[in-house]
Amino acid sequence: MNHIKKNVLVKEVLHMGEMASGAALTVPVYRFKGQGAGPGVYIQANMHGAEVQGNAVIYQLLELLQGLDLQGDITLVPYANPVGCNHKNGEYTLGRFDPITGVNWNRMYHFNEQQIPDFVRQYQTSSPEVIEQAFRELLLADIADKLEHNIFGLTTGQRIAYQLQKMAHKADLVLDLHTGPISSKHLYCPEYALDSARYFDIPHTIVIPNVFDGAMDEATFCPWWTLQQAFSARGRELDFAKESFTVELGSQEQIDLDVAYQDALGILSYLQHKGVIAGADFTPQAMTRYACYLKDYKAFYAPMGGMVDYLAPFGEPLSAGEPIARILRMDNYGDGDALHYLSLDRPVIPILHFASASVNQGTELYKVFSEYFQL
């Protein structure tokens, strides 16, 4: 680690809302100012409460970035969700949704597609630079408008999401650090940016289309993709070089600072590739990289209730008919089948599985690549 600190780290504490007792919901924000020649970067972690490893990766990135030649500005936000972060149910951290409403914390970002036709008409003949700046301002104004007090207000999760999104819209490259439940490392990557997936040290990539479903990555790349398509429909090809990824760092409920250091190197490899870092030699690890379209990234739901012995290892192709798990049903011992082997009728790559052995009929057991290809 280079301990010469070349870059000044600026820290800010953002107010994201308040709890019933009046306790402030705050989030620390760290910023490096780059030399202006590279794209801006926004990295956040821990939007889902149990997905904590990204905080350790941001720790290692902060340590490493202080000694590097930064061409672009970088903003890093650990503990992005101050409600989820501290919300316990039993020993575990409630992971994925607002405990009051059930809404997934990562489905509350904003994108108003209907603004684009007017915008394209207005800027039809403008220069790419003017278009880029004007569109970014439009996105920021739209979010600011949502956040401003209006008579009916907005939800707890929207207030958090919109404030994060405001920062993310100012960057060109966005990394949202998540984890799976019990999981291999994998990456959600927009289809047009698939080439960049090779620069992360992550062996599995889910290729996602231009469909907005409320997540941070979509909320930051869908507007630009849609804009480019709208111009393209009018015969003008533009490329604003915006990229957003959801980076799934492995399993939830775990912090490992040594693994986080490796994860940080992989991210630096990508940032160097994009010109954010100069004069360094971060290179992606050699590995077999598999990819799969989102429509082929399948959830396999438990066909029965029971207690699961998860058998299939992550990341390796599993042949059709090979057991992926076996389910114990002690209530059937003696007068039924106490042990059930499950398999799929086609080859898959298991990517993650449920966090607990106990599943109801219909619990999401595994997520798998069903039609995969090598990158």
Place this chain on the structure above:
Amino acid sequence: MNHIKKNVLVKEVLHMGEMASGAALTVPVYRFKGQGAGPGVYIQANMHGAEVQGNAVIYQLLELLQGLDLQGDITLVPYANPVGCNHKNGEYTLGRFDPITGVNWNRMYHFNEQQIPDFVRQYQTSSPEVIEQAFRELLLADIADKLEHNIFGLTTGQRIAYQLQKMAHKADLVLDLHTGPISSKHLYCPEYALDSARYFDIPHTIVIPNVFDGAMDEATFCPWWTLQQAFSARGRELDFAKESFTVELGSQEQIDLDVAYQDALGILSYLQHKGVIAGADFTPQAMTRYACYLKDYKAFYAPMGGMVDYLAPFGEPLSAGEPIARILRMDNYGDGDALHYLSLDRPVIPILHFASASVNQGTELYKVFSEYFQL
């Protein structure tokens, strides 16, 4: 109560899934066979775990229906959601969503709009009776197809919802009995059936459009409405007289059998109006009935965290500027404002409020009719 039992009640126990221990999830189903001259009816209750009053209403309906002249078949399903029904967190019943995934139990029904164009082409010139029967069979086949075992399976909530929907599709009139958190009685009514809202003893009606968002009422009326519109677009006006309502019976976490008797009378008034019951004289109560379009049924989110003294009574117009609630913030006492009065800038009718005094910034405080009219 008429204690002469004219009608035979048939009871069935439906298997809806199983838990980790293998425990079966079952639901009791009660059926009356009508004399065939009236429409079929499906009534369910308690899809949301905490919303239990509908079970008591079904109890009173079962008591009353046994002595009436039934023209149509009636199916009644209390405890419709055997997971939610028994799911405690602290003293309360987890109300609205699957505790594992956060998905609202009443957003998992199915409607595949894309089948309709083909169907309309095929049955363009058929008689209404043939169309009705064929379309009903299409809906049932579609649900059966979803329920059948496929390699990737379906979620716990879908398995429950689809089994309920299969029963509901066989009926012409569907009543899904819910409650609000702390709430007045109100009714979700499709726009075309607004006239029927007058026959319930419910003073507030939300008028809903032909948009499918996963709820039971929508899942049963949207297909027929969409079908009628598709025929209408081809110049043929059809009316299959299907109606579905979400009936909000008041507040959750409460059973009151006496109130349930009154609620049952209101439902019988509607059923008599539709010809399900003959030779009886159930008449709707005289009352001022307000209605509001769904787009004007507004959630008012807490503009601050704090502890709420809910002030505005339900069901009565509240003038612009009148306090709807006051929020206590003891942390501000002495060096800030400990008491905040909240009001809206337009007249509204408060319909329900949050179930707890403790709210975070962004918690849904009230739901109100913002642009209302009398029925």
Place this chain on the structure above:
Amino acid sequence: MNHIKKNVLVKEVLHMGEMASGAALTVPVYRFKGQGAGPGVYIQANMHGAEVQGNAVIYQLLELLQGLDLQGDITLVPYANPVGCNHKNGEYTLGRFDPITGVNWNRMYHFNEQQIPDFVRQYQTSSPEVIEQAFRELLLADIADKLEHNIFGLTTGQRIAYQLQKMAHKADLVLDLHTGPISSKHLYCPEYALDSARYFDIPHTIVIPNVFDGAMDEATFCPWWTLQQAFSARGRELDFAKESFTVELGSQEQIDLDVAYQDALGILSYLQHKGVIAGADFTPQAMTRYACYLKDYKAFYAPMGGMVDYLAPFGEPLSAGEPIARILRMDNYGDGDALHYLSLDRPVIPILHFASASVNQGTELYKVFSEYFQL
């Protein structure tokens, strides 16, 4: 309300611990300095997360106390439990226990009875004033010792409880403001202080013995009661005039500032009686006051699972055999008993009932006075 502020209110913010994100757990503390002629008072509220009405009572007390002649010091602590206060599970606030461990937040206070024999030997012949001061210092030193960092540490709840107890030990009169689930107003009162129960505007009093079970009231009166008994066993009768009450203000999950004003008047009536307030005329309301020994304050557990229509009103004697509740069991309709009436075999006064209609077999349905008497 007297708006002339005679007394200076001093506010302090206490640090009680920190969450996983580092967020500080803080509690506001309000203090009035009295003129020295009366006993010191400590009042806290909201140790159980859902029991919020005490915060509103403290609000009204702060408003009222500013205009009164205070003879003793008064410390008031709303939001006493900064974890419980903000902990949501679904719409409700997790009421009674640490969500990680299940330990009741009001069972973590400290009393080390074993220090007393030595103390009594040491101060056998001291003056009451010397004994009182030395014993208070012993209690404070004991708590400070527990709070000090030791190698194995202490639990989240102990850290909160001990810091509150440190403040309470400095006072002579302690009021811990709670609520029941759905509940009448009632008071936990140490047996020796039963006379004081007449000065609150609370119709039901539970008389408690000198047994320490971890609660705030016990933690502050048991030491002194035990000390007095130890002296008494040696033939010396002492009375340090310490009193502690758990004041149950009604139902949880509710804030009502108007009711809180009435509750505050009842507390002022007690404080005036004890000489904390001079020159005022707060008098207890005339009412029938019932009392019952703790051993006769019975929990009635649901003899079956089902959905409960709670019938018995609070606070009035219910004859043996009179229905206290009826339980709906829709699964039994048609082939069993769908409605079960419950009663007890002796007269009781129902004091509170469970917060939800849905109960498992064995859920605490009601709490009742079984052998009661008038005060």
Place this chain on the structure above:
Amino acid sequence: MNHIKKNVLVKEVLHMGEMASGAALTVPVYRFKGQGAGPGVYIQANMHGAEVQGNAVIYQLLELLQGLDLQGDITLVPYANPVGCNHKNGEYTLGRFDPITGVNWNRMYHFNEQQIPDFVRQYQTSSPEVIEQAFRELLLADIADKLEHNIFGLTTGQRIAYQLQKMAHKADLVLDLHTGPISSKHLYCPEYALDSARYFDIPHTIVIPNVFDGAMDEATFCPWWTLQQAFSARGRELDFAKESFTVELGSQEQIDLDVAYQDALGILSYLQHKGVIAGADFTPQAMTRYACYLKDYKAFYAPMGGMVDYLAPFGEPLSAGEPIARILRMDNYGDGDALHYLSLDRPVIPILHFASASVNQGTELYKVFSEYFQL
């Protein structure tokens, strides 16, 4: 595995209570009849909802026991707690306590010490056989009395616990299969039975005193230990050879049938040692076995909130001052210490740690043997 089934397995389904919907809480019970020459055995698993591996061990025991020479009767009960087993909060199973009351499911068993003096007086001169039989009957009658309907009833957890205890009291040897959160294998063993600990394949033993705190093991050995001590106090030494163990099989939320097979062999080694199994050669594995008195089995509470990188491996002595964990505090990065190393001031053996990286100040971080010795 010996597939010749020498023994008949009898299965029974026990009704343990019912939920709000009326759904029955049932538990499967498996029984082998022995040849009468050896002690009776009772084995249960999964009293804590998340601690599922014992079910897999019972599966392997059932497979193995069918082919062995059984001298004593054996009763095996998987899924012992039908509420906890199926109770989800987010993805995880609520582990340790009744979600309504917070009471630990394994603290609700019963022992009434006060019956013993009378019993001893009555049977002072009886033969050991008569004493044993009469005392067992006393224990069974006491539990039956508790379970019988009485006007005020009993809690959900008591109803389950007492029914299990009724079966356990009929056996001589009791094994209660649990797991830790993230944990090594360890054993709770009554002090007098320490010699038996060598026959399990478990490297860590906690030696427990004759103190009843509500757990199954205590509820079954404390009565006999207390009885023997009472006779001993009267000069009569008796040994009824009752042994009860809580067997902690590793980590919760996991099923591994292969590991379960190994765990089953260790249990058979113990059962053979006690004469339950004849003509077999199950021998304990050679391993270093550490033990520690319960008073020296220390919980180490997090001295600060944060996200924990657990460093110390289980089962090996850790020197004083060696880091046991490091805590990440990203909120302190840049203007404080973001990384804190924790250590203890004495040598310990870490046995288990908390299930999540996210801890509040005061969360139980590790449990460790502080004063340990080799068996």
